[in-house]
Amino acid sequence: MSVSDVVKFKATTKMPNLTPGKVWLVGAGPGDPDLLTIKALRSIEQADIILFDNLVSQAIRDLFPASTPAFYVGKIKDAHSIPQHELNDLLVEKAQQGLNVCRIKGGDAFVFGRGGEEMLRVKEAGIDVELVPGITAAAGCTSYAGIPLTHRGVSQGCTFVTGHAEKELGVNWKSLAQLEHTLVFYMGLSKARMISTKLITEGLSAQTPAALIENGCCPEQRVIRGKLSELAEMVEREHVQSPALIVVGDVVKLADRLDWFKTMTDQQNSETQIKKLSA
Ligand code: SAH
Numbered sequence: 001m002s003v004s005d006v007v008k009f010k011a012t013t014k015m016p017n018l019t020p021g022k023v024w025l026v027g028a029g030p031g032d033p034d035l036l037t038i039k040a041l042r043s044i045e046q047a048d049i050i051l052f053d054n055l056v057s058q059a060i061r062d063l064f065p066a067s068t069p070a071f072y073v074g075k076i077k078d079a080h081s082i083p084q085h086e087l088n089d090l091l092v093e094k095a096q097q098g099l100n101v102c103r104i105k106g107g108d109a110f111v112f113g114r115g116g117e118e119m120l121r122v123k124e125a126g127i128d129v130e131l132v133p134g135i136t137a138a139a140g141c142t143s144y145a146g147i148p149l150t151h152r153g154v155s156q157g158c159t160f161v162t163g164h165a166e167k168e169l170g171v172n173w174k175s176l177a178q179l180e181h182t183l184v185f186y187m188g189l190s191k192a193r194m195i196s197t198k199l200i201t202e203g204l205s206a207q208t209p210a211a212l213i214e215n216g217c218c219p220e221q222r223v224i225r226g227k228l229s230e231l232a233e234m235v236e237r238e239h240v241q242s243p244a245l246i247v248v249g250d251v252v253k254l255a256d257r258l259d260w261f262k263t264m265t266d267q268q269n270s271e272t273q274i275k276k277l278s279a
Contacts, residue, residue: 006071006090009049018098021048023091023122025115027108027134030141030217031057039132040104044068047102049094051087055106055243057218084114088121095127106243108136112162112186136160138184141216141245145223146258148251149182155251157181163188163195163246177202182249189244193232199248200228209252210234214244219265225252 024043029035036044041063044050050064054074064070073082073090082090094101109115109131122129138160142149149158159179161171164187176183177199188195189212200206206229214222226234228248234240 006049006051006069006073006094009069009071009094020127021095021098021100022128022130023095023101023103024130024132025109025119025122026102026104026132027110027113027115027136028052028056028060028104028106029135030107030137031055031059031215032140032144032217033057033059033063035135035140035217036060036063037132037134040134043102043130043132044104046100048099050102050104051091051094053105056104057106059218060104084117088118091118091122092125092127095122096125106134106137107140108134111136111138111160137186137216137243137245141213141221142184142247144217144221144261145211145213145247146255146260147211147247148254148258149184151251151254154254155181155249158184160184160186161188162186163191171198173198174202177204182247182251185246185248188246189235189240189242192235192246195246195248196228196231204228204248208248209250211247211252211255212238212240212244213247214240216243216245221261221265223255223259223262225255 024047026040026043028040044063045065047068050068050070051073052061052070073087075081091101091103103118105113107113119129119131138149150156157179158181159176161176161183163185185195206227208228210226210228210231212224212234224234224238224240231246
């Protein structure tokens with residue numbers, strides 16, 4: 001159902017002049033439905049209405065109860081189904097209609113997810129709100145790619161950075177280049193060349209290992225590894241598509257030994273192939 005439908009949608013099963021509903025601001029994690037928290041699943045099951053983003057995977061959408069109206073209110077680059085301030089108001093409006101609202105988005109709502117903005121608006125309106133944390137892409141995708149965010153003797157820290165800003169990107173590249181620990185870029189795909197150039201110009205070695213993780217934690221996950229200097233070429237050569245995460249740092253090398261997800265899915269695929277051939 002579209003955004004215009006959600007505006008029209010009213011509580012039909014509830015009485016007017018009722019107490020307001022509550023809002024669950026839910027992180028859905030990076031895609032694999034098994035990575036939803038129990039609390040996230042409970043709020044999906046208990047909600048009167050669900051408002052979801054494009055990063056909420058189809059496998060997770062399949063868990064929405066058929067009887068609960070669910071509306072897409074997401075944004076993909078340069079295409080927002082609804083402006084953010086209207087969405088904030090919509091959460092308030094639906095709760096004031098007495099509906100319990102499950103506002104679900106990819107990863108964690110407080111990590112590059114505008115969860116803070118939505119929560120501020122809902123709280124200002126005096127509506128009860130509960131934040132349900134989700135596994136953010138940096139944690140989920142690196143785990144499924146066999147890249148530990150920190151590793152004793154290799155990386156003593158990790159910084160999450162956005163590659164996208166509505167106006168100017170206020171990133172201190174010099175500091176980032178000097179941290180000597182893992183850097184994870186969200187929304188950085190179209191800025192891959194700028195990211196590598198800035199980091200190298202500010203002193204990070206061009207040889208620093210780098211990885212692109214496309215569709216992390218999903219069966220179609222791809223991990224492309226190389227050097228920081230090659231980042232933009234890797235994106236072009238492999239036709240990497242969104243959603244994708246960029247990881248920069250020596251921890252990337254550990255994937256040689258720690259990869260488990262691809263090994264497991266490859267094994268499962270070959271077993272299915274063998275079964276098909278012998279059937
Ligand atoms: N709130 C989300 C991030 C939203 S910003 C979170 O906590 O994960 C959107 C960016 O997140 C994407 O452009 C991409 O860089 C990253 N991302 C989210 N899910 C991803 C996935 N399954 N695989 C790779 N990158 C992902």
